[in-house]
Amino acid sequence: MGAAFFEGQSEAVSIDTAERFICSTGAIPILFDGDGKALNLGREQRLFTEKQRTAMAARDGGCLMCGRPPAWCEAHHIDHWDEHDGRTDIDSGVLLCRFCHLSIHNNRWRIRRDGGDYLLEKPDRDGTLRHTRLPSRSPALERLLAG
Numbered sequence: 001m002g003a004a005f006f007e008g009q010s011e012a013v014s015i016d017t018a019e020r021f022i023c024s025t026g027a028i029p030i031l032f033d034g035d036g037k038a039l040n041l042g043r044e045q046r047l048f049t050e051k052q053r054t055a056m057a058a059r060d061g062g063c064l065m066c067g068r069p070p071a072w073c074e075a076h077h078i079d080h081w082d083e084h085d086g087r088t089d090i091d092s093g094v095l096l097c098r099f100c101h102l103s104i105h106n107n108r109w110r111i112r113r114d115g116g117d118y119l120l121e122k123p124d125r126d127g128t129l130r131h132t133r134l135p136s137r138s139p140a141l142e143r144l145l146a147g
């Protein structure tokens, strides 16, 4: 089991917590594996700007998974930056509250984009990948689509 350390802090945090933190803030902690060897995770991580976050809040209306308000939310990169070209469009980010964000990273679930919709991808008990639609929580967007 690895651990991560943030600059200026002596307490180790779990890799999952560190990955969630990197995803949301772009800060790069130094990661160590069980033998105390530094893991090579010091890659460049693109950041969402505050403007993009605001746009996401207007679009998503809050946590896409549980509906908590934007103030509870962090921007989650749905594309892992080692698999894609690191585009930082608001299309590749969604708002998730701290709890849902952490559980996505802990469980290694993915959020996929399907046209204008987002899908939660997670394995069933038998390992089959299932996709659940994550509707926007935004009343503004709802009115726009209804009108």
Ligand SMILES: [Zn+2]
Binding pocket: 063, 064, 065, 066, 067, 068, 096, 097, 098, 099, 100, 101
């Ligand atoms: Zn949530």
Ligand SMILES: [Zn+2]
Binding pocket: 019, 020, 023, 024, 075, 076, 077, 101, 105
């Ligand atoms: Zn994330």
